[in-house]
Amino acid sequence: MTFVLVLLSIAILVLLIVWAKLNPFLAFLIASIAGGLMLGLPADQVAKSVQKGMGAMLGDLVIVIVTGAMLGKLVAESGAAQRIAGFLMKIFGEKYITWAMAFTGLIVGIPLFYNVGFVLLVPLAFTVSYQYKLPAVYVGIPLLAALSVTHGFLPPHPSPAALVAQFGANMGLTLFYGFLIAIPTIIIAGPLFAPFLKNIKSQPLKTFQAEPKAEHELPGIGNSIFTALLPVILLIGTTALSLNIAKEDPLSPIVNFIADPGIVMLVSLLYATYSLGLSRKVNMVKLMDIYTIATKDVSMILLIVAGAGALKQIFTDTGVSLTIAESLKTWEMHPLILAWLITAVIRVCVGSATVAGLTTAGIIAPLVTTMNVDPNLLVLSIGAGSLMFSHFNDGGFWMYKEFFNVSIKDTIKSWSLMETIVAVVGLFGVLILDLFV
Numbered sequence: 001m002t003f004v005l006v007l008l009s010i011a012i013l014v015l016l017i018v019w020a021k022l023n024p025f026l027a028f029l030i031a032s033i034a035g036g037l038m039l040g041l042p043a044d045q046v047a048k049s050v051q052k053g054m055g056a057m058l059g060d061l062v063i064v065i066v067t068g069a070m071l072g073k074l075v076a077e078s079g080a081a082q083r084i085a086g087f088l089m090k091i092f093g094e095k096y097i098t099w100a101m102a103f104t105g106l107i108v109g110i111p112l113f114y115n116v117g118f119v120l121l122v123p124l125a126f127t128v129s130y131q132y133k134l135p136a137v138y139v140g141i142p143l144l145a146a147l148s149v150t151h152g153f154l155p156p157h158p159s160p161a162a163l164v165a166q167f168g169a170n171m172g173l174t175l176f177y178g179f180l181i182a183i184p185t186i187i188i189a190g191p192l193f194a195p196f197l198k199n200i201k202s203q204p205l206k207t208f209q210a211e212p213k214a215e216h217e218l219p220g221i222g223n224s225i226f227t228a229l230l231p232v233i234l235l236i237g238t239t240a241l242s243l244n245i246a247k248e249d250p251l252s253p254i255v256n257f258i259a260d261p262g263i264v265m266l267v268s269l270l271y272a273t274y275s276l277g278l279s280r281k282v283n284m285v286k287l288m289d290i291y292t293i294a295t296k297d298v299s300m301i302l303l304i305v306a307g308a309g310a311l312k313q314i315f316t317d318t319g320v321s322l323t324i325a326e327s328l329k330t331w332e333m334h335p336l337i338l339a340w341l342i343t344a345v346i347r348v349c350v351g352s353a354t355v356a357g358l359t360t361a362g363i364i365a366p367l368v369t370t371m372n373v374d375p376n377l378l379v380l381s382i383g384a385g386s387l388m389f390s391h392f393n394d395g396g397f398w399m400y401k402e403f404f405n406v407s408i409k410d411t412i413k414s415w416s417l418m419e420t421i422v423a424v425v426g427l428f429g430v431l432i433l434d435l436f437v
Contacts, residue, residue, distance in 0.1 A: 002039070002323050006315070009035030010359065013311070014349045024355055025300065028307025032314045039318040046314075053313025054306040061162055061305060063262035065298055067269045068156040071231070072112035073294035074269075074287070078276040079213040080224035081108045085124050087221045094132050098142040101125060102190040105146025106182070111228050114151040114396070115297070121147070122403050126204045127212070136202040136404055137414050142190030144400065144415070148422050149186050152353055152383040153178040156231060156265055158301050159357040160383050164261075166312070166361045167368050169375035171261045172239025175232065177376050177437070178383075181429035189421040197414050202404045219276055227275050230268040234258070304354055312362030335373045336381040336434060339364050340427045343385030351394040353386035360385070374437050377430050384426030390419040 012034055016027035029050065036046040075081050085104045092100035104124075109117050125140040132139075155161040155171050160178070164171045218224075226233075238259035245252050257263060277287045314320075331338065339360060347356035360382050368375050390397045391412070400415040401408065 002320055005035070005038045006320055006363070008038065009311070009314075010346070013359070014346070017350050017352075017355070023300075024352060025303035025307045028304065028311055028355075032307070032310040035311065036314045036318065039314070039320055041314065041318050045317070049313045049317045050310040053310040053316075055309075056313070057162065057165070057309025058302065058306050061158070061165060062302065064156045064161050064265050065158055065302060065305070066295055067262075067265035068111065068161075068231075069294040069298040070291040071265070071269050071272055072117075073290050073297070074272050074276050075108070075111050075224075075228050077290050078280070078282075079218040080228060080276055081112070081121065082124065082212055083218045083221055083224040084108055084228065085121065087225075089128065096191075097128065097132060097134065097139060098191040098194045101128070101139055102142035102146050102186050105143040105190075106150060106186060107225065107228060109147045109150035110154060110232055112147075114147055114157070115399075117147045117150075118144070118396070118399060118403075124212070129204075135198050135200065136204050137197045137200045137406065137410075138194050140404060141194045141197055141414055141418055142186075145190035145193070145418055145422060146186045148387055148396075148419060149182045149189075149426070152357075152387045152422070153182050153185075153380055153426065155235070156261065158298075158305060159354045159386060160379055161261070162305050162308070162354075162358055163361050163379040163382055164376075166358075166365055167375035167378055169379050170239060172235045172242075172259065174376040174379050175235050176239065177433060178380055180433060181380060181384075181426060185422055185425045185429060188425050189418050193418060193421060200406060200410045200414055202406045202410075204403065204405055219280060223275055227268075227272045230271055231264055234264045234268065235261070238264070301354065304352070305358060308355065308358030308362065311359065312365065315362050316365075334431070335364075335371045336377060336430055337427070339378055340381045340385035340423075340430075343382045344388035344423060347386050347388045348391070351390070351392075351397075353394075357382050357386040374434065377434055377437060380433075381427065381430045384423050384430060386423075387419050387426070388423040390416055 009031055013027050013031035016022040016030060017024055032050050033046055036049060037043065041049065084107055088100045088104050105121065108121060121143055122140060125143050126136055129136040129139040151157050153160060155164055155175055160174065161171070163169070164174050238255055241255045242259055245255060273287055278284070342363060343356050343360040346359050347353060350356055364378065364382070368378065397411060397415060401411045
């Protein structure tokens with residue numbers, strides 16, 4: 001009966017989002033309250049559990065997500081992303097244009113949230129497509145594959161960052177493992193898959209054509225790349241240091257302080273404020289306006305993450321998570337595959353990668369300590385599952401269709417299939433890495 005009630009709670013969530021078209025935050029709140037009451041939590045405790053879950057989840061993530069959004073917005077507004085894209089195009093040339101777009105998506109996609117990266121880089125892909133007289137879908141899919149992978153696999157993006165916090169994983173290690181899996185996944189779903197899409201007709205709307213900045217307005221390439229990648233450099237560097245320094249070493253507390261994801265993002269943002277802003281004569285008022293807009297862009301993401309935390313807390317306080325964990329231990333399925341499968345099903349039903357990942361986390365969290373699974377790989381497994389087969393209930397599906405101006409049939413043949421390839425190849429990458437970790 002416990003399983004039935006849990007499934008009913010999740011079904012309520014799915015129906016509210018898909019059928020009733022309710023905002024995901026409100027859907028999470030209603031599903032959490034309904035789930036708590038159905039699972040026997042005293043009525044006066046339901047609200048407290050919801051508040052506790054929201055607070056615990058946001059406490060770990062507000063700094064990372066908000067500063068990450070600010071950094072991404074500045075990278076976009078300053079022209080650093082345009083500079084990086086142009087530089088990579090010069091290196092790769094027309095023959096390897098899909099590889100150039102894939103690496104542009106990877107590098108620029110690390111600090112940019114998905115929607116920002118999409119809106120910023122897709123018009124650049126259209127410009128490249130027009131310049132070299134190549135099909136827009138052929139040029140664009142490698143770029144979008146890279147953006148999808150960074151969104152699902154790599155902190156500080158909301159879902160992987162939240163999963164790291166939920167599972168007590170190490171953000172630096174997760175980022176390192178994520179890169180090992182992300183690169184081959186991007187190559188397969190991008191440059192290797194793109195040639196099969198050359199016959200898809202696309203006429204990008206002029207509305208979405210970018211107006212690139214003049215060359216003299218762009219920051220230098222060294223400055224652009226270093227600033228965009230500084231969070232990655234700090235996270236991986238401090239993680240490597242912490243693994244090689246004894247706990248009693250006087251430097252250990254300092255390294256651990258700097259290694260904290262919130263501190264990493266704050267330091268990176270402060271550096272970017274100078275390198276892409278103040279040093280280039282952009283006044284502080286304008287920079288703060290950019291940051292204010294960026295915060296508005298991610299406000300709904302924060303609320304959805306908080307709602308997911310509420311549902312997770314309901315499952316925890318009612319003892320359901322432990323019941324599920326005990327039952328799942330008897331399943332003849334690898335926990336990484338199980339986590340991927342649950343996430344993929346929710347993703348197909350709900351549409352949102354973030355919602356799918358965080359909902360699964362509430363169910364899977366107890367397995368971290370009971371099933372001998374690496375929490376960093378669990379984050380990546382769920383991240384891969386959260387990208388499974390994007391279709392009509394996913395905003396990304398419609399953004400792609402409208403920006404590229406293609407039919408629904410061709411959207412499924414290109415965009416939906418690319419997302420599925422990312423999900424499946426990502427899972428295989430996690431399982432291969434699991435053999436060596």
